[in-house]
Amino acid sequence: MSREPFIIHSGIAAPLILDNVDTDQIIPSREMKTVSKSGLGDGLFAGQRYIAGREPNPDFVLNRPDFRGATILLSGENFGCGSSREHAVWALGDCGFRAIIAESFGEIFYNNCVRNGILPVQLSQENIAGLHRMVTINLPEQTVNNIAFDICEGDKAMLVGGLDIIGLTLQNEADIDAFETRDAGRRPWA
Amino acid sequence: MPRTLFDKIWEQHRVTTLDTGEDLIAIDRVFLHERTGSVALKSIVGSGRKVRRPDRVFCTMDHVVSNAADRDRNSARAPGGDIFITATRAAARETGIHLIDVLDADQGIIHVISPELGIAQPGLTLVCPDSHTCSQGALGALATGIGSTDAEHAMVTGTLRIRKPPQMRITVSGKLAKSVTAKDLALHIIKTFGAAGAKRCMVEYAGPAIEALSIEERLTLCNMAVEFAAFSAVIAPDETTFDYLKGKRFAPDARWDAALSHWKTLYSDDDAGFDYDYEIDSADIRPTVTWGTSPAQAAGLEDVIPAGTDSNQRAMEYMGLKPGTVLNSIGIEGAFIGSCTNSRISDLRLAADILRNRKVADGVRAICVPGSTAVRRQAGEEGLDAIFKAAGFEWGTAGCALCFYAGGETFAPGTRVISSTNRNFEGRQGPGVRTHLASPAIVAASAVAGRICAPGELPDVA
Numbered sequence: 001m002s003r004e005p006f007i008i009h010s011g012i013a014a015p016l017i018l019d020n021v022d023t024d025q026i027i028p029s030r031e032m033k034t035v036s037k038s039g040l041g042d043g044l045f046a047g048q049r050y051i052a053g054r055e056p057n058p059d060f061v062l063n064r065p066d067f068r069g070a071t072i073l074l075s076g077e078n079f080g081c082g083s084s085r086e087h088a089v090w091a092l093g094d095c096g097f098r099a100i101i102a103e104s105f106g107e108i109f110y111n112n113c114v115r116n117g118i119l120p121v122q123l124s125q126e127n128i129a130g131l132h133r134m135v136t137i138n139l140p141e142q143t144v145n146n147i148a149f150d151i152c153e154g155d156k157a158m159l160v161g162g163l164d165i166i167g168l169t170l171q172n173e174a175d176i177d178a179f180e181t182r183d184a185g186r187r188p189w190a
Numbered sequence: 191m192p193r194t195l196f197d198k199i200w201e202q203h204r205v206t207t208l209d210t211g212e213d214l215i216a217i218d219r220v221f222l223h224e225r226t227g228s229v230a231l232k233s234i235v236g237s238g239r240k241v242r243r244p245d246r247v248f249c250t251m252d253h254v255v256s257n258a259a260d261r262d263r264n265s266a267r268a269p270g271g272d273i274f275i276t277a278t279r280a281a282a283r284e285t286g287i288h289l290i291d292v293l294d295a296d297q298g299i300i301h302v303i304s305p306e307l308g309i310a311q312p313g314l315t316l317v318c319p320d321s322h323t324c325s326q327g328a329l330g331a332l333a334t335g336i337g338s339t340d341a342e343h344a345m346v347t348g349t350l351r352i353r354k355p356p357q358m359r360i361t362v363s364g365k366l367a368k369s370v371t372a373k374d375l376a377l378h379i380i381k382t383f384g385a386a387g388a389k390r391c392m393v394e395y396a397g398p399a400i401e402a403l404s405i406e407e408r409l410t411l412c413n414m415a416v417e418f419a420a421f422s423a424v425i426a427p428d429e430t431t432f433d434y435l436k437g438k439r440f441a442p443d444a445r446w447d448a449a450l451s452h453w454k455t456l457y458s459d460d461d462a463g464f465d466y467d468y469e470i471d472s473a474d475i476r477p478t479v480t481w482g483t484s485p486a487q488a489a490g491l492e493d494v495i496p497a498g499t500d501s502n503q504r505a506m507e508y509m510g511l512k513p514g515t516v517l518n519s520i521g522i523e524g525a526f527i528g529s530c531t532n533s534r535i536s537d538l539r540l541a542a543d544i545l546r547n548r549k550v551a552d553g554v555r556a557i558c559v560p561g562s563t564a565v566r567r568q569a570g571e572e573g574l575d576a577i578f579k580a581a582g583f584e585w586g587t588a589g590c591a592l593c594f595y596a597g598g599e600t601f602a603p604g605t606r607v608i609s610s611t612n613r614n615f616e617g618r619q620g621p622g623v624r625t626h627l628a629s630p631a632i633v634a635a636s637a638v639a640g641r642i643c644a645p646g647e648l649p650d651v652a
């Protein structure tokens with residue numbers, strides 16, 4: 001259940017510079033066809049990526065020849081807002097994305113990324129506009145090319161270590177047991 | 191030291207602080223639905239792990255279930271949807287959690303039935319892999335939407351790792367005008383702050399206008415907190431809350447008094463500090479409808495669509511609208527009353543009052559789907575179903591229905607729909623469907639007028 005660690009990653013960065021790209025756009029509900037976490041890549045951005053008959057839409061950034069094989073996505077404010085569907089992150093992962101760089105993120109989406117080995121990076125609009133095709137992210141150093149970014153220690157440790165969050169928390173099982181015993185005395189109705 | 195309501199609940203649930211700076215927070219209730227819960231349950235079973243407290247996990251079927259009157263236990267409203275239903279049922283049985291199945295008397299949309307059954311309670315922590323879990327903060331619970339992996343985490347460990355979010359208080363002073371509903375208040379707030387305006391804060395709604403709201407109205411308001419990027423929303427529990435919960439199926443029974451005295455300690459102390467503290471004046475709030483593809487793109491019914499930014503431009507293209515158009519001049523072809531925002535009995539009563547002895551305009555397809563089987567039953571007892579049907583509304587069985595497009599039935603591309611739901615994103619109700627968010631009162635009036643319309647604009651019925 002552990003994931004590929006995120007240390008240093010260089011890849012093609014595809015610009016989808018829009019605000020409020022919601023998870024319905026990242027993967028439309030109708031594309032969530034399986035009761036499983038894999039096999040969702042085909043539905044990624046389906047509303048924009050395909051035209052009639054599921055032909056690739058030549059205008060959509062991920063279909064443009066220079067951005068084929070992109071592993072980094074650039075976007076605007078509030079990326080991944082909306083529905084909590086983790087399928088959005090699974091679909092991005094399925095298509096090979098390792099990092100999303102945006103001005104800000106939807107809260108649930110951000111956490112979902114970290115849980116699945118995808119690095120969400122928050123940068124200013126100016127800094128994002130300055131990124132061109134090939135981008136290098138160094139997570140231990142917290143840089144994108146040479147620009148510094150912030151990330152909380154817990155999220156960083158999870159990504160760098162490729163850790164499984166449930167296994168990690170189970171190391172605190174004794175604390176959890178003790179809390180439950182205390183709590184049952186304090187809030188017996190709960 | 192003075193503490194906020196949220197500080198109190200947080201401290202009561204903090205198992206420990208991890209060396210990563212996150213807190214390990216105990217989770218009292220997990221709620222699942224067939225759309226995202228099936229993956230989480232299957233993954234737990236597949237990994238050989240166990241649900242720590244199955245008695246604290248609840249699951250219902252709402253997202254892809256059919257809304258036809260004659261549905262059976264596996265009927266889905268989208269092709270292939272039945273696998274979510276059958277897989278969830280099987281995994282729920284295997285893990286021993288509470289299952290509220292399609293044909294059960296208590297079935298309904300998760301955020302409608304959780305309060306209705308007394309599962310959400312003041313001071314509890316409650317999570318669900320569904321972004322509108324924030325609705326349940328209306329009862330004074332710390333309720334928030336999470337992803338599937340975090341849902342697995344909560345079920346297996348009984349906890350979540352969370353960085354404590356910053357806090358915002360929005361005080362609504364004065365008294366809402368009679369024509370202004372909780373939905374108008376929610377849209378007004380989102381429009382004022384912007385779609386990212388709550389900055390991941392825990393938002394506490396307070397003030398006289400909030401205290402005057404019923405629980406159903408508070409649920410509508412808190413429901414939309416995620417639409418302006420709040421971590422969640424909460425309202426301090428009060429007598430309205432306690433009266434509402436008394437006697438509910440999963441509310442404390444034998445231990446009611448102990449619970450009640452605890453609940454009465456759940457409020458923000460006088461001098462408690464918030465990272466952001468705002469006040470909104472009720473007098474500034476009018477009936478509000480969205481015109482764009484973000485809930486923040488909203489305006490009063492008699493206002494015009496603003497010109498401006500690139501994203502406004504893109505939204506207008508999708509919506510087929512031009513700047514300068516007055517909102518209540520826009521014709522509609524669809525009307526939907528339903529969803530976890532506005533499908534409770536008070537919403538249906540409000541709409542039925544407007545629809546009584548009136549008819550839906552020619553060329554408008556109007557649909558009402560009660561939020562729960564109990565609401566549907568109650569509406570039947572009060573004769574509301576007859577009013578809806580006589581007006582020309584279709585009358586569905588409980589579930590999320592046309593709140594989102596699941597791949598099955600929808601309106602035709604390009605159809606303009608006035609809807610009591612919470613999201614107007616591109617394609618949310620179907621490919622090319624244009625959604626205008628509004629209160630159930632405005633949806634009902636607009637269905638009758640065939641254009642966006644306030645109830646007060648309709649001619650009197652003979």
Ligand code: SF4
Nearest residue numbers: 322529530590593594
């Ligand atoms: S009614 Fe709509 S918003 Fe509410 S839970 Fe269902 S799909 Fe989500």
